[in-house]
Amino acid sequence: MGKDEKTFVEDVDHSLYDFRYDYNEADTFRVQEGLSPAIVEQISEEKGDPAWMRDFRLKSLEIFHKTPMPDWGPSIEGLDMDNIVTYVRPNKERMNTKWEDVPEDIKNTFERLGIPQAERESLAGVGAQYDSELVYHNIREEVSAQGVIYTDLESAMHGEYGDMIRDHFMKLVPPTDHKFAALHGAVWSGGSFVYVPKGASVEIPLQSYFRLNAPGAGQFEHTLIILEEDAYLHFIEGCSAPKYNVANLHAGCVELFVGKNARLRYSTIENWSKNMYNLNTKRARVAEGGKIEWVSGSFGSHVSYLYPMSVLAGRGSRSEFTGVTFAGAGQDLDTGCKVVHAAPETTSYVNTRSISKSGGVNTFRSAVVIHRNATDSKSAVSCQSLMIDSLSRSDTIPAMEVMTDKADVGHEATIGRISDDAVFYLMSRGLPEEEAKALIVSGFAENVSKELPLEYAIEMNNLIRLEMKGAIG
């Protein structure tokens, strides 16, 4: 073996996801590239929006044009909104509740990704979005019988939950929040509405899967989840796209309302292709005694700005965030989380890991804010970064703001490489060096995989495959 051979950590394998069907314009409806009031009105008309939503979209577009681009994170110079198509859908009949009725090529896409199989085996319901529209939505009868609603947002907006949606839509993440929240408000399409009534416990997860197939397009789905008192839900979202040489954009929005003593687990495996600009916004508001659990695995995208935020608004509410981010060649992933303690006796716990290799850039950016009235609150943040080589970069930028003496805040962060001592220990127990290192790196990401259902943990581990070569002197 060569003296200078080093441990090699293979890139995340995207080949499972990097397939596409030939894009046929005759089969799709798409608006013109770019952004203008006319395009926004066209989208609104296409979707049959009520008047208030149409006005909301146009107002959001105004805010978008007035808001400057962010200049504090990864460069998004390669994103030119004049070249992004904000709405693309199949020409065929839209949403279906049976897989057999989904158009063939779209159905094949999701079959290859294992979605229908997952639904049969382990999910209470599935929503599948293809480009700008949901093509499939279904929920098990026994779950529906509990009073649980899981449907596409547009249908819900026109139905009996219309007022509820109007009362909640973009209230947690208003268009003024940042430029891409405003963009989302203008051109959002697709996404799911979930309502879990008081006392209902959805024991098996619901899942939404987002696939962006069209080159140069954007996906702007909106997920709105409302849990009433004492409810429980585990919601999983997954996403992928084939890789193109042009930029794609994902500016979705997730708003979660967790009621009194309710518990919501929101898991995401993000595996967008490496031409994707992932500028997603997620926020949860938690009432008294409620709990939000974020589980986040970020493996894809060219550039990411992703900071799920929890607002602990009720006494005794809690937030847990567990995340892993893997940045390889050509990736600049700026991720983290934010927690605002706005009530007494609230608790937050953040545990994140990041791995950087082959020139990948990882930035962990967090904020913990404890307001004056958040007495007897506690917060603990732990972020660990592993650098596999000196081509890569890893930055941690955690911020804390505390405005009361009656709170306890702790923070720790480490950056480093694979520990020589740990490798030596395992080798002294009989493991070859390559296996020892593989074990250590796998264990490093275990904080997330152990929180996922088994099938998703396996998928996540398949995304990180390690190839160990040679020995290090």
Add this chain to the structure above:
Amino acid sequence: MEKQAMINTPPAFTYSWLKMGGAKLSLPQWQGNPALTEEKEGELSRLHLGFSQGQSAELNYHLTEGETLTLIMDFRSEGAGIGRMKTAGYLDKGARLSLVQLGLCHDDFTLINELDFTLEEGARLELIRLFLGGEKNYDAARIQLKGTESSFDSEIAYRLQGKKVLDMNYEVNHFGLRSRSEIRARGILAEGADKIFRGSIDFKTGCGGSEGSETEDVLLLDDTVHNRTLPVILCAEENVSGNHGATIGRLDENLLYYLESRGMGPEEIYDMMARARIEAAIRKIPDQETIRRFFPALAEEAVS
């Protein structure tokens, strides 16, 4: 004529709504230098600086190979105003500077205090900063660990009571192989005090074997205070070790219980713990005469 300036900006940004990206100040046209007296005893120098409104001073030190110097600086003012102090320098191979800065300005005075040093191979800078006076202190340090095995060690302590402001920005750039840095900041906030600590350790490509550490321990005594902390690690080199830790809030409940069970009341306990944080830094001052002059009770205790 005053001009607006943004100072203490960190090398990496956080969310703009947190307002931690720097301090905006109205700066006067600097005029004149503070009164300066010096006492020298071999490799020890004590500088006493007395500031008045609008005064600014800059001192430069170049320590040649193997040279050592202990520099004790105290900053005072008699009335209200704003002043600026910059201490800069270059430490050649193997040089060693122990620098102590005591902030003792008038309660209505604002002091901007900057440090800017470059260290060559094997050089070492030890810094102790104590903030015990002044209405507003804007404190910055920028250290370039250029040489192999260069090192920077800093101990910062403060006690802010009343409408006082302490705004800190520390940046340590690791360029040299096996360079080391450690930043420790401890303090107490009470009665409306406002403090922000920004500490950035930046491992540049090529600084293999380097280690950097930041720790902060802030004791908050009431719910009128405002504490902000931004400990940053930037890393472009694989073979390094960086860590930071922060503990913010009140005393540990178990410790409180233990001391109360020994007959101490809560106020007494908090006072003792607050003093302990400052005294830990004072005891590290490498000049007994300075301790005797400025902290006589501690000096007596040491003697007894």
